[in-house]
Each structure stands twice: as structure tokens, then as C-alpha cells.
Amino acid sequence: MKSNNIWQAVLGEIELSISHGNFITWFKNTQLVSDFDGNIIIGVNNIFVKQQLEKKFIDNIKAILQKNGVQVKNISFEIQNINHEDSTDINNEVVEDLEEIHQKDKIHQQLTNSLSHTYRQGLNEKYTFDNFIVGDGNELAFAACQAIVSQPGTRYNPLFIYGGVGIGKTHLIQAVGNYLVKNNNFSKVLYISTEQFVQEFVDALRFRKTADFVSHYRTADVLIVDDVQFIAGKEKIQEEFFHTFNALHQANKQIIISSDKPPKDIPTLEERLKSRFAWGMSIDMQNPDFETRCAIIKIKASEQGVDLTNDVVEFLANNIQTNIRELEGALNQLLAFCEMRQLEPNLTITSSLFSSIKSRPKHLSSRQIIEKTARYFQIQMEDILGAKRDKDIVVPRQVAMYILRSELHLSFPKIAKELGRKDHTTAIHSVDKIEKESKINMEIKKAITEITEKLYV
């Protein structure tokens, strides 16, 4: 048995015989240094551990070693400082830090020298610029990201990208991170979803590790934050994020943020954060147009080794307009269907498969729709279902009816019943009215898209 394995066996056995706290405190970071001729030397962290092991555990260790067939004459402990980094590296790094942090041409060099390994927290390598499809809706965002990777931290800092679900925000910002890690040797690129940031912050508070948390984020070279809208309403975290943001921005570190709406529309976001988010550049990413959708389908299909005919591509692009995520879902569904039955995908199969596309999504209930609508308009569900006819309740009620019709394809009498109305003509009138209104009234149109989006998230 190799010496390393022997020590693992000893640790394993000891762990079972003593309390967890004892094991962690005394045996973590111990190692077998040498076992020459029955003279066992064990490396430990500090004198406290050394003395404790000598006093309490030496017989135990000896017995287990012998059980594992090791000859033991003498066991001694040696204090070793376990160093994770090469100290000369640190030396250089600090000297550089202290010397000239200010001359721009040195920044790059310093970053490349600063750490021997690179950080790439949270980045998924499958997102790259190469497989990002540029179309009308995302041209500007793509160009801005290209500019950023050529000179991180100097142009468009922070970059704020917003747009609906499933149109490639995450893909684009992850691509920036991946590119920088790969091509610029950027030492510390952090990608984090806001939800994760919140979670880590809460944990840091709980385990009193806020200092670690703070220094982890403030030493990033590039910080990418996804779905920042979820920070809304969390004051303490906004404050922490604010300071992190400032520290990085001031050090000319690149910050990239994505959200589903522009900063000014994120409710309960503090003013100072709003103004900061809008500081560099905010870019709206739009839903892809028809041509882009076609291109996406083609590329995704060829990634899976399938060539689709143009009519199939166009059928899919025409029928699924909401977002790219659904487009991919539909494509995968088609390809899986054909693969299982060993068929070549063609228009007949596609259209029969997706004729049911208009059928009711199974996971949605009418109650969910009414609830989401009520929440969007910030009114009580009882009001929507109740008898009140105030304008600020009537409109949401009508919108709910419209969405029940458009998404679930319910019959009018059923819609009326769901909302506690007696007469199905009310439902017909409401759906008609909203259908017309939504073409001219942007408020209503926005409400419908946002509620619908939330249903499918």
C-alpha cells in the first residue's frame, strides 16, 4: 500500500472512533511525511495539533497503522506549514501591486502574472461567441460585448443587458466570461446569478464570513451578474452589491449585468443602484426576428448532426415566436421524435407534431393565470373574482380572461365560470376588447407579454 493510502485508511478509522469536532480539529490537514524503516513522521499544521496528537491519539494511530500491516517503531510529528501558493509568486505579485497599479499598460501584465491559476466561477463552457447567432434584435448587445473583450474595463463599464426570457442574455454574457478566461488569461472572472449572490451573502452572514465574501467579490477582475432584477426589495444585499460595484468600478474592473427589464423599471431598486446600472451602457435585447430564428434552428440542428429542410425550418420559425428557449425545446422535441421512430424530419411530421402546439399546456391551470395577473396588477385575487367594477379591477379581470383564452384556449362559458361571472357574453366582450386594445395600448400589451412570460418561466 502506498503511504498516502495508508494514512487515508488511518484517518478513515479514526474518524469513526472519535467525534466529528475532534476529527476536524485534529486530523484535518495531517499527512504522512515518511515511513522509513518503521520511523513514521506525520505532518501537522501547528503546535497545538502536534501536542494533542502526541498526548491523546498516538496509541490509537499506532494500533491502526499496525493493523494495516505497517511496522511501527516510532511515531513523530512535524509541524509543516501547508502553503497553497508559491511564496515567490506572492512576492512578485505584491511588489507589482505596490509598484505601479496605475499605468495602464502594466495592468494587463499584472493581471496575467498575478495568479498562477484562473478562476472561472459559474461559467459554462458551452456558451461562446462562436455559437451565438447575431440578428437584428441582439446586434448591438453583441457588438458591445465584442468591444468589451477587446478592452475589458475601459469601454462600456458597466454593461447592462436587458430583455425578455430566453433570448440569449445569459449566453452572451457567459460568452464574454469564457472568452476572457481563455484568451486574456484573466485571473478572476466571476459569473454569478443574483439568486446565488443572495444565497452566498446570507450564508456569509450566518457563518460570520462576511469578510471572505466581500474580499472574494471585490477582488474579481470581471464580475458578471445574471438576472439582477431579483435583487429588488433586498435592501441589505443591495447595499453590499452597491459597495462591491463601486470597488470594482473604481478599480476599472469590468462589470456586466443582465436583467429582464431596464434599471429604471426594476421596482424597489435603490436609486443609487439604478443610476449606477445606467452609468455605462444599457442595451435592450429584442426577440429574434424570423430570419434569426431560422438561422438558430439550422445551427442548433446541425450541432446535433441533422440537416433540416427549409420548409421545416420555416414552419418552426413561424410557429414558435416567443423566445429562443422554446424554439430549442420544440426542435429537440422534433429531433427526439424522429430519432425514436427512425424517421427523417419533414414538414408533415413537423406540422402534425406541432399542430398540438396550440393545445393547452398541461402544467398551467386557470387559477395560476388569474393569480399571476392579479399579482402583476398588484391587486387581490378576491377582487378579480369578486363583483367590483372599479376600472383598476375591471381591466385586470379582462386581461385575465384574454390570457385564459389565448393560452389555455378555454371556452367562453368556462372562462366566465372561472372568474365567477354568470354570463359567457361578458367573457366574449372582454376578450374582444383586450384583443383590440392590446394593438393600440402599449400598457396592456406589455402587461400581457409579461404575465405570459411569467407563466412559462
Place this chain on the structure above:
Amino acid sequence: MKLQVTQENLNKALMSVSRIASSRSTLPILANVLIKTTNNLLTISATNLSLAITHSIGAKISQEGSITVPARLMQDYVSSLPADIIELEVENNKLKLKTKNYTSTINGISADDYPEMPSIDKPSKFTIQSSSLKEALSEVVLVASNDETRPVLTGILFDSNEHGFLIAATDSYRLAEKKLTSLKKDFKLLIPASSIQDLLRILPDENITINIEYDDNQIKFNVNEIELLTRLLSGQYPDYQALIPKKFEIKATVDKQSMISIVKIANLFARETAGSIKINIKNNLVEINSIASQIGENNSSTEAQTSGQGEITLNAKYLLDALNVINSNKVDFNFNGKLEPILVTPNNQKNYLHIIMPLKS
């Protein structure tokens, strides 16, 4: 164990020791203090496995023994007792404390489970006066980093050679160095700044001689009846000497108090920019400017003796830290313009220097 001890002595010992005991450790017994009789002395000790403090006090011991009890409870209890004689008795891992009017029992854990207080086998030794050590450490310690990703920077460097004894710290944004008279010994020790904070707490106000013992991995300070032992950090400390500029073009000598007050004022307007203030030196005037786009801006100045002119942007907090530890009525500023570090020293004293990196403005 059975003994009698005065409340004052016991309280004093618990005060210096119990702070070390932490309830956050993975090992529950580390939240306790060890109470033990040795050679007719009562010793109170605690450790957090990086540092250990033992305080010995006189007591009338009628039966030897030892126990560990929760540090917080013990300290809170003893400090609220009146100044009187306390009788301590251990029975079945319970500590009985008796005074005239109070009797209580604290559940403890056997001292066998408590980590042994370490000793240094073949120590090297030196001595130093506590007043100069205390002064030097308090002028340097706040500069050390608390970023655990670069462990060497969380330490305070004791660098002794023929020419002098240097105590230094840096967090790579600033640097402080104090030069003490030579000990005529050669060593380089790197002590965790957190241990130095604890050492500062137990250093007395009056001047005494401190005996220090060390080997490759630990160092022990004997301060009167208290022993503090801490592990040493390993690793190569950055060669910071190379970074101290040798020549300066711009110099100013300012009254320390008026400098502190204008920096404080400027700092009010620098919250938004994380404390960045612009310092402008010209024509016998030091002028500070800070701008907060949302709040407003500030311009303050104070008289100075200057030579040369130029400006530099600094972090107000770092500057205040430096000014607050400098022990002199007047301070000297020396720098070479925006991009190079600024040197802050007490006026006409060569034994202390504080260097701050400028911010990009």
C-alpha cells in the same frame, strides 16, 4: 481541586484569557477556559488553536486539580461578584464557587479533553521593553491585511539584524514600518496580526521587560504573569524596501490635527467614491478636494511648509489611519506626483514610515 482566590485576581485572569475562547469552533471544549493548579499557582488558560494565553495568579491551594468551564459564563459570573475571597471546588466535573453570599455550580468538562498548552522545546530568546514594543505594534498592526488568500500579508514582520529591529506590515495598498534599536540578533519572524491584536490587549501601560522565546514555528511572549503563545506564519515576506521611493520632489510639513480635521471633512463628500480625495500641494498650502456628484463637493485647505507642487488622489480612510497612528504634532508628506506612492512620516523622525498607494483619479 480545592482552593481560595480573591475575586480581583480571578477576574483579572479571566478578562485577559476568556476572549480567546470561541464558541464558534468545531470543537465545543474550545469555548471553555482551563482552570488548573500548578506549583502553588492557579493558571487560567484558553486557546483557539492559533494562539494560547495562560494567566497565572496566586491562590491558597488546599487540593490540586483542574477543570474546564464555559468562558463566557465564568467571566460574567466572576465579574459580577463583589470583591471578596472566592472558594473554588471541583467535584464530578462540576465547579463550585462559594463566597459569603453567593454559591453556584457550573457544569464543566474534564480538563483531560482540553488541548495541552504548548511549550517551545529549544527556544531562542530575546527581551524587549514593553513600551517601545507596544508603541511600534500599535503603529503598524492596522495596516496588515485580513485577506486570507494571501496569508503572508496577514502577518506582522519582525525583522532583526545588526542594523536594527524592524516591525512592518503591508496589505499591498499601504505599508507601515517602525525601526527599533538593534537587538544584535538575526531573525525574521512573521506573526499573525490577529495574535498581535491580542498581545496589544495584554501589554501593560507601565514599562516592563518582556521575555520572548521562539523557534521555527511559534513564538511566546512572557508579559508579567501572562504567557501568550502563537503560531508563526511561513512564507517569504515581500521585499517591500524596494518600493520605498528614494527621492522626493514634492514635500509638505503640516500640523497633524488640522490635517486630520480637513481629511475628515473631505471624507464626508467622498462616500460615493469610496473615500477618494484629491490632495493638492502648492505655495505653502495643502488643499483637499472631494466630489460627490449627488451630494455636492468640498474644498478644504490648511497651511503648510511646502517645496515643489503637485497633486495626488488617496483613500481618505487610509490617510486618516496613518495620521491617527503617527505620534507627533507635525507630519511630513513626501511624494513624486500622481502615480507614485506617498510617504507619510512624523516630522523629523526617521524611525517610522507609512506609505500609501495613490488611487487612480
